[in-house]
Amino acid sequence: MPAVSARLRCPPTVATALFAGLVAVLMAMTPSAAQSPRVLEAPPKVALCAGCHGRTGNSVESRYPILAGQTTEYLARQLEDFRDGRRRHEQMSAIAALLEPEEIAALADWFGDQPRWPTGFIADPVLLASGSERARELGCGACHRSDFRGNGTIPALAGQHAEYLIAQLLAFRSGARHNDGGVMGAIVPSLGEADMRDIAHYLATLAPKP
Ligand code: HEC
Ligand code: HEC
Numbered sequence: 001m002p003a004v005s006a007r008l009r010c011p012p013t014v015a016t017a018l019f020a021g022l023v024a025v026l027m028a029m030t031p032s033a034a035q036s037p038r039v040l041e042a043p044p045k046v047a048l049c050a051g052c053h054g055r056t057g058n059s060v061e062s063r064y065p066i067l068a069g070q071t072t073e074y075l076a077r078q079l080e081d082f083r084d085g086r087r088r089h090e091q092m093s094a095i096a097a098l099l100e101p102e103e104i105a106a107l108a109d110w111f112g113d114q115p116r117w118p119t120g121f122i123a124d125p126v127l128l129a130s131g132s133e134r135a136r137e138l139g140c141g142a143c144h145r146s147d148f149r150g151n152g153t154i155p156a157l158a159g160q161h162a163e164y165l166i167a168q169l170l171a172f173r174s175g176a177r178h179n180d181g182g183v184m185g186a187i188v189p190s191l192g193e194a195d196m197r198d199i200a201h202y203l204a205t206l207a208p209k210p
Contacts, residue, residue, distance in 0.1 A: 003125055010117035010194065011196035012050070012065030013127075035114050039106075039109045039110050039113040042055065042110055043096075043103065043107055043110055045099065045103050045106075045107060046107065046110060046180065047068075048095055048098070049095075049107070049111075051154045052064045052091075053066075053111075054068075055070050056111075056114040056115075056117075057069075057070070057110075057111040057114050057116075058114070058116065058117045059094060059161070062119075062161035062162065062164060063161075063163055063167070064161075064164070065161065065164045066116060066119070066159065066160055066161060066164075067111035067112075067114075068111060068114035068115060068116040068117065069112070069114060069115060069116030069149075069156060069159075069208050069209045070111060070112055070116075070150065070155060070156050071107055071112060071150045071151065071152060071153070071154070071155065071156060072108045072112035072113075072152050073108075073152045073153045074150060074152070074154065074155045074156075075108035075111055075112055076104055077153050078095040078179075079096050079099060079104045079107065079108065080096075080104060081179045082095075082096035082097075083096035083097055083099065083104075085090040086178075086179040087177060097155050107206070115208075115209075115210060116156075116159050116208035116209060117144060118159065118208075119159065119161060119204065121161070121204045121205060123162075123201040123202070123205045124201060125205060127197060127198045127202075128198070128201050128202050128205060130194075130198040131195075131197075131198035131199040131200070131202030131203070132202045134191075134195050134198055134199055135199050135202055135203070138187070138190060138191070138195075138199075139188075140157075140199070143183075144156070144157050147206070147207075148203055148206050149178065149209045156209065157203045157206075158191060158203060158206035158207060158208045158209070159203075159204065159205075159206060159207065160203060160204060161204060162197075162200040162201055162203070162204035163200075164197075165200040165203055165204065166181035166196050166197060166200045167198075169184075169188055169191060169196045169199075169200070170193075170196065172184040172185055172187075173188040173189070173191070
């Protein structure tokens with residue numbers, strides 16, 4: 001095998017050492033890019049999602065959740081829950097059933113990596129102030145983070161469509177959605193419908209992860 005023996009005979013050159021040094025310097029200069037490389041190419045199955053969520057996950061219609069900038073772990077978990085029947089929705093359950101595990105991972109990476117665009121939602125200032133106060137009193141930020149940008153399997157709520165947020169809070173309350181291990185189910189009984197509306201107005205106006 002001439003190629004192998006050639007490689008064995010060839011010690012690291014000054015040029016490769018310099019190149020390695022340069023790479024190390026560049027990586028040190030761009031630590032975030034080095035830790036989480038951007039997913040530049042959309043996985044093919046994005047075509048199945050774009051009609052409702054938009055190609056970058058910045059849905060226009062407020063009944064479709066924005067997926068852009070959502071945490072990757074949460075996105076993957078929800079797709080698995082739809083696939084396995086722990087969370088039910090006619091269209092999403094049917095679509096998730098078509099996805100292989102590696103496709104779920106690629107879609108979660110893609111959408112999680114997209115910047116979340118501002119929706120242009122204009123909150124009623126009175127509702128917004130009351131929502132901000134209620135969210136603080138109820139400690140929503142303890143899990144969702146004080147900037148509501150989420151963490152792991154706890155979803156980002158900042159900049160999400162208010163209509164979608166209210167629908168989910170109602171679904172947790174009615175028990176129609178119960179894939180949360182009881183966490184949200186335990187919290188929603190302390191929320192009246194005015195609280196849900198006000199908190200959703202507050203969350204929808206918060207700046208999402210850039
Ligand atoms: C026909 C419209 C439609 C299509 C197509 C669609 N979705 Fe959805 N998706 C929805 C709706 C509606 C919901 C909200 C479901 C609910 O109310 O529980 C949703 C919810 C989700 C959620 C949960 C978001 C959250 O914040 O909890 C994820 C993740 C998701 N979709 C991913 C996808 C992916 C990935 C694709 C493509 C493979 C896709 N969807 C295709 C309509 C659609
Ligand atoms: C103890 C931790 C915890 C607290 C406190 C908490 N949440 Fe959650 N929340 C979660 C988790 C975990 C999920 C995801 C559940 C799942 O996997 O389906 C969630 C999901 C949600 C969702 C659904 C988001 C989506 O994209 O579908 C909304 C809306 C929400 N929470 C709002 C709130 C509000 C409003 C409060 C305060 C009243 C609150 N949460 C307090 C843990 C928490």
